[in-house]
Amino acid sequence: MTDLPIDDDPLGxxxxxxxxxxxxxxxxxxxxxYLISPLEVGGGFPDRLRRALDAGAVAAFQLRLKDIDQHExxxxxxxxxRICADAGTAxxxxxxxxxxxRIGADGVHxxxxxxxxxxxxxxxxxxxxxxxxxxxxxxxxxEAGEAGADYVAFGSFYPTTTKAVQHxxxxxxxxxxxxxxELPCVAIGGITPQNAPPLIEAGxxxxxxxxxxxxxxxxxxxxxxxxVLRG
Ligand SMILES: Cc1ncc(COP(=O)(O)OP(=O)(O)O)c(N)n1
Ligand SMILES: Cc1nc(C(=O)O)sc1CCOP(=O)(O)O
Ligand SMILES: [Mg+2]
Numbered sequence: 001m002t003d004l005p006i007d008d009d010p011l012g013x014x015x016x017x018x019x020x021x022x023x024x025x026x027x028x029x030x031x032x033x034y035l036i037s038p039l040e041v042g043g044g045f046p047d048r049l050r051r052a053l054d055a056g057a058v059a060a061f062q063l064r065l066k067d068i069d070q071h072e073x074x075x076x077x078x079x080x081x082r083i084c085a086d087a088g089t090a091x092x093x094x095x096x097x098x099x100x101x102r103i104g105a106d107g108v109h110x111x112x113x114x115x116x117x118x119x120x121x122x123x124x125x126x127x128x129x130x131x132x133x134x135x136x137x138x139x140x141x142x143e144a145g146e147a148g149a150d151y152v153a154f155g156s157f158y159p160t161t162t163k164a165v166q167h168x169x170x171x172x173x174x175x176x177x178x179x180x181x182e183l184p185c186v187a188i189g190g191i192t193p194q195n196a197p198p199l200i201e202a203g204x205x206x207x208x209x210x211x212x213x214x215x216x217x218x219x220x221x222x223x224x225x226x227x228v229l230r231g
Pocket of ligand 2: 155157159161162189190191208211
């Protein structure tokens with residue numbers, strides 16, 4: 001993941017073997033940016049991604065495609081995965097353990113109907129990051145933690161047009177989670193640079209964003225998130 005300047009950090013450099021993990025680390029901002037892809041990632045999208053990752057610190061990028069066969073998804077993933085690797089950004093595949101394994105992704109994100117995190121762990125191994133959607137549920141989050149997830153995701157905090165959503169957590173769930181558990185939490189849903197601060201202050205370890213970056217000028221948007229996240 002993209003780091004703060006670390007060469008002169010008194011804690012020393014991040015171990016490159018652990019650089020793409022979802023972990024709290026005092027050498028990184030307390031809350032980091034996690035980009036979710038639009039559904040269309042062909043055409044000029046790789047250039048947009050490169051520009052976005054150059055514009056500020058982006059910890060992770062999720063390839064979120066729907067209704068697409070795995071060969072086509074793997075073909076579309078290839079340039080994006082390379083761009084993320086060059087930028088030190090973790091490359092996460094949405095929904096599909098099979099695709100994540102096939103392309104050697106850094107992680108997979110699983111919704112409640114996307115499969116069992118324990119099976120995903122068996123298939124992907126200990127080094128691949130597994131994230132789990134938990135909506136507004138403390139119970140689901142604790143279950144995901146027990147199942148070996150590397151992060152839990154709560155949402156949708158704000159209205160979104162990217163996806164039909166049925167849950168609206170309060171930011172307090174983030175504070176509850178971070179106070180009790182080491183496992184990082186992700187906040188998602190309708191997040192913009194303007195409405196992000198209450199989620200950051202409540203304790204989100206990551207904010208996951210789609211339309212506020214790809215529906216806008218991606219460079220200006222990542223810079224605006226970067227400024228908010230660096231306080
Ligand atoms: C970081 C993150 N959080 C939540 C989701 C939503 O996952 P899911 O509920 O499986 O819905 P889809 O994204 O698959 O439509 C996510 N993708 N990423
Ligand atoms: C993919 C996704 N999952 C959500 C959840 O609540 O689990 S909200 C969401 C959409 C995120 O996109 P945007 O930043 O454009 O709102
Ligand atoms: Mg899903």
